[in-house]
Amino acid sequence: MSPSAPAAVSDRQRHVEDDLLHTVLASFRNTADPRLKELMESLVRHLHGFIRETRLTEDEWQRAVDFLTAAGHITTDHRQEFVLLSDVLGASMQTININHDATAGGTEATVVGPFFVEGSPEIPRGGDMAGGASGEPCWVEGTVTDTDGNPVPGARLEVWEADDDGFYDVQYEEGQLAGRAHLFTDEQGAYTFWGLTPTPYPIPHDGPVGELLAKTGRSPLRASHLHFMATAPGLRTLITHIFVEGDELLSSDAVFGVKESLVKKFERFTAGTPAPDGRELSGGSWSRVRFDIVLQPSQG
Numbered sequence: 001m002s003p004s005a006p007a008a009v010s011d012r013q014r015h016v017e018d019d020l021l022h023t024v025l026a027s028f029r030n031t032a033d034p035r036l037k038e039l040m041e042s043l044v045r046h047l048h049g050f051i052r053e054t055r056l057t058e059d060e061w062q063r064a065v066d067f068l069t070a071a072g073h074i075t076t077d078h079r080q081e082f083v084l085l086s087d088v089l090g091a092s093m094q095t096i097n098i099n100h101d102a103t104a105g106g107t108e109a110t111v112v113g114p115f116f117v118e119g120s121p122e123i124p125r126g127g128d129m130a131g132g133a134s135g136e137p138c139w140v141e142g143t144v145t146d147t148d149g150n151p152v153p154g155a156r157l158e159v160w161e162a163d164d165d166g167f168y169d170v171q172y173e174e175g176q177l178a179g180r181a182h183l184f185t186d187e188q189g190a191y192t193f194w195g196l197t198p199t200p201y202p203i204p205h206d207g208p209v210g211e212l213l214a215k216t217g218r219s220p221l222r223a224s225h226l227h228f229m230a231t232a233p234g235l236r237t238l239i240t241h242i243f244v245e246g247d248e249l250l251s252s253d254a255v256f257g258v259k260e261s262l263v264k265k266f267e268r269f270t271a272g273t274p275a276p277d278g279r280e281l282s283g284g285s286w287s288r289v290r291f292d293i294v295l296q297p298s299q300g
């Protein structure tokens with residue numbers, strides 16, 4: 001008996017459905033690339049399994065097609081609805097899990113999100129990546145080492161985050177450059193910079209993915225975070241973020257990006273407390289966090 005067809009389906013009906021599945025599978029028999037063949041066959045098996053298990057109606061199939069069409073229409077160079085869909089279905093995180101073994105000893109990876117852009121300004125160590133973005137200043141410090149504990153001098157760190165209104169620079173129509181920068185570790189593999197204390201914000205939810213979240217009673221909010229991309233010769237590029245200990249959204253992040261090891265204590269200081277580098281903070285509160293990054297060896 002086919003595992004995909006429910007018991008209520010007659011033998012004759014089951015035969016018809018099995019026949020079609022096998023015909024479609026056989027249509028890939030001449031695929032030259034064995035990996036493509038494996039992927040297409042598995043995709044067809046799972047897709048037919050889904051259609052048969054749910055006894056999908058023609059109306060539901062049409063609505064799925066309409067949904068994908070709407071996702072295509074809203075997608076531009078600056079808005080990628082299909083990646084958002086992958087994110088909210090946990091497909092992005094599951095692909096990351098499979099490709100970044102949690103037991104391999106490096107810092108854990110998480111989703112890149114749609115707001116990384118090339119061409120961030122370089123800042124010196126101790127510089128300010130906020131670049132005018134609003135929010136509470138946050139002193140970020142740490143090291144980059146390899147999995148043997150050796151410091152990695154000259155590692156490149158790209159950092160980016162939303163302002164305290166919940167927007168990345170690229171989401172403003174005026175096209176500003178703020179809340180992103182890159183810097184390099186020193187001879188001891190250490191780095192410091194000023195960023196912003198992360199605050200929660202919603203993923204773009206004015207399109208079909210937002211509608212799906214609303215219809216399924218899910219929130220578009222992401223747990224507060226600060227993005228990092230670390231690169232160094234001979235080591236595997238790491239894309240990750242750090243999250244804020246105590247944030248109530250940690251357990252309901254819209255894209256399932258939170259990992260326990262990435263949740264960090266952001267120590268808060270009241271106005272007037274001297275900053276680590278003596279910076280004049282014009283009287284406001286500030287925070288401080290440590291994030292030590294461990295990079296795995298390059299693959300292959």
Ligand code: BEZ
Nearest residue numbers: 087111113114115203255
């Ligand atoms: C982000 O963190 O920037 C993000 C990640 C996934 C979807 C939307 C935004």
Ligand code: FE
Nearest residue numbers: 113115225227
């Ligand atoms: Fe983000």
